[in-house]
Amino acid sequence: MTRPRGRPPQGQGMARDDILTAALALLDEGEGQGLTMRALATRLGVTPMSLYHHVGDHAALLQALSERVYAQVLEGIDDLADAKARIRALLTRYHQAVSRHPQLTMAIFDTPEAYAGITCQITQRLTSLLAQITPEPTLWCDILVDHAHGSSLALASARGDPAQLRALQHRQQQALDVLLSQFPKG
Amino acid sequence: MTRPRGRPPQGQGMARDDILTAALALLDEGEGQGLTMRALATRLGVTPMSLYHHVGDHAALLQALSERVYAQVLEGIDDLADAKARIRALLTRYHQAVSRHPQLTMAIFDTPEAYAGITCQITQRLTSLLAQITPEPTLWCDILVDHAHGSSLALASARGDPAQLRALQHRQQQALDVLLSQFPKG
DNA sequence: ACCTGAACACCGTTCAAGT
DNA sequence: ACCTGAACACCGTTCAAGT
Numbered sequence: 001m002t003r004p005r006g007r008p009p010q011g012q013g014m015a016r017d018d019i020l021t022a023a024l025a026l027l028d029e030g031e032g033q034g035l036t037m038r039a040l041a042t043r044l045g046v047t048p049m050s051l052y053h054h055v056g057d058h059a060a061l062l063q064a065l066s067e068r069v070y071a072q073v074l075e076g077i078d079d080l081a082d083a084k085a086r087i088r089a090l091l092t093r094y095h096q097a098v099s100r101h102p103q104l105t106m107a108i109f110d111t112p113e114a115y116a117g118i119t120c121q122i123t124q125r126l127t128s129l130l131a132q133i134t135p136e137p138t139l140w141c142d143i144l145v146d147h148a149h150g151s152s153l154a155l156a157s158a159r160g161d162p163a164q165l166r167a168l169q170h171r172q173q174q175a176l177d178v179l180l181s182q183f184p185k186g
Numbered sequence: 187m188t189r190p191r192g193r194p195p196q197g198q199g200m201a202r203d204d205i206l207t208a209a210l211a212l213l214d215e216g217e218g219q220g221l222t223m224r225a226l227a228t229r230l231g232v233t234p235m236s237l238y239h240h241v242g243d244h245a246a247l248l249q250a251l252s253e254r255v256y257a258q259v260l261e262g263i264d265d266l267a268d269a270k271a272r273i274r275a276l277l278t279r280y281h282q283a284v285s286r287h288p289q290l291t292m293a294i295f296d297t298p299e300a301y302a303g304i305t306c307q308i309t310q311r312l313t314s315l316l317a318q319i320t321p322e323p324t325l326w327c328d329i330l331v332d333h334a335h336g337s338s339l340a341l342a343s344a345r346g347d348p349a350q351l352r353a354l355q356h357r358q359q360q361a362l363d364v365l366l367s368q369f370p371k372g
Numbered sequence: 373a374c375c376t377g378a379a380c381a382c383c384g385t386t387c388a389a390g391t
Numbered sequence: 392a393c394c395t396g397a398a399c400a401c402c403g404t405t406c407a408a409g410t
Contacts, residue, residue, distance in 0.1 A: 006410025007374045014374090032296050037403060049404080050375055058403065106296055109339050110218050136364075143361045146336030151328070153295050153335050175329045178322075182368075192391025193393045200393090223384060235385080236394055244384065376409070383402055390395070 002047055014044065016054045020068055023061060027103045031159070035107065037061075062107050063114040069097050069104060070118045074125055083132035088180055090126055094148050095176065099169055102156035105149060119145070133183050144179060151175070188233055200230065202240045206254055209247060213289045217345070221293065223247075248293050249300040255283050255290060256304045260311055269318040274366055276312055280334050281362065285355055288342035291335060305331070319369050330365060337361070 007013075022043050027035040037058055041048040055061045073093045080086045098105055108114045123141055130137035130144075151172045158164045193199075208229050213221040223244055227234040241247045259279045266272045284291055294300045309327055316323035316330075337358045344350045 003375065004410085005374095005376050005408090033402090036401090038401080047376055049377090049406095052404080053374055106292075109343060110292055112343055115343055139357060139360055139364065142337070142340070142357050143333065143364065146340060146358075146361070147329065147333050148336065149339050150332030150334065150336030153339075154328070154332060157295060157298060157301055171325060171328050172332075174325055175332070178325065178329065189394065190391085191389090191393095191395050219383090222382090224382080233395055235387095235396090238385080239393055374410090376407105378406090378408100380405080381403090384400090386399080387397090388395105389397100391393090 002045060003050075014046065014050070014054060016064075019044065019051065019054055020061075020064055023055075023065060024069075024101065024104075027065070027107065028101055030103070034103070035061075059111050059113045062104075062111045063117055065104060066108050066114050066118045069101055070094075070122065073097055073122060077125070083129050084180070084183060087126065087129045087133070088176075090122070090129070091144055091148065091176055091180075092173075094122065095151070095172060098148060098152040099155050099172070102152055102159060105152040106156050109149075147175065147179065188231060189236075200232065200236070200240060202250075205230065205237065205240055206247075206250055209241075209251060210255075210287065210290075213251070213293065214287055216289070220289070221247075245297050245299045248290075248297045249303055251290060252294050252300050252304045255287055256280075256308065259283055259308060263311070269315050270366070270369060273312065273315045273319070274362075276308070276315070277330055277334065277362055277366075278359075280308065281337070281358060284334060284338040285341050285358070288338055288345060291338040292342050295335075333361065333365065 019040070023035055023040050026040055026043060030039075037048050037051055040061075041051055044051075051061070055064055073090060077086050077090055080089055108118070123145055126144065127137045127141040130140050134140055151168070154172075155165065155168055158168055205226070209221055209226050212226055212229060216225075223234050223237055226247075227237055230237075237247070241250055259276060263272050263276055266275055294304070309331055312330065313323045313327040316326050320326055337354070341351065341354055341358075344354055
């Protein structure tokens, strides 16, 4: 089930992208701590140490995963007309990203290295957008981001129950609408 | 450092309460996963298996911890005058409990058994209080509880930096005020 | 460069044995 | 009843060795 010992022939080595895909699948399927270096290695038909050449250690793996998942959140935001539309799009995408991979939020939050990278960009962008529509941009950034994270925890603990999961997603969309309706030109 | 083998003399056995106190201390001090059965046993001068007689397994330990920490949240709520004051007190206490032990939130959320017990009581009570002041009680319960959990994650990742921690706590108090000001008779 | 096997220092938990 | 030591099946990670 594992590979021969030496350097693999040209183009036969593992692709970093395939590792991340498998890791994400493992995270989504698994109860609690499904994503371990050893389980990931087994799934890829490889020795655990082999992973360290491609993704670094466990923290680096989670950081790479979070970058992949949250990359789309900020993309194309500037094409939208006004600040409020941009804010709504950014938060909607953030919620979507988070609700597609509920376990990722948990995993990221007990891996400070992984946490720092992503959310910094998102919160900075969000804060500067909020500054255009409210005198309290950092306060509202906290409220909105904390809400996203909290609701992602709720999704994580509703794993395995698709009906409850959809109900939660619907309520969270409503919650986002309510929060955003605080601002003028709603 | 460990104890003699047989049953300890009368009154010399470990007290369940002391175990929980030590566990909470370990959780608060530690980076990430500081609270392990083995570390807890070492701190108490005892073999890991000894703990299983008093607190059960790791999930049961976390459940006991959450019950101890969140027990005060609902206490004496009924002494307050109106629904809005009760809601504010309940949420303030919940935030306080959560911010005193930031790592506990994380630990609880990847231990479904521990999660179920506590928050059910709190959300039920909160929902019924909210029903008295808004036509959308479950929606607002989600918003407020998710916010509490999300901000607790923020606190957990600000561990070790007391200045940042106090700043966060202050902003979270403001955030709670803003959210509650949505309702009439503010 | 990229993979392996062996090893180290951890986990939670079970089980049988001691008093 | 309450504690122990030994053991099992896991972790992440390092290191030296192979090609």
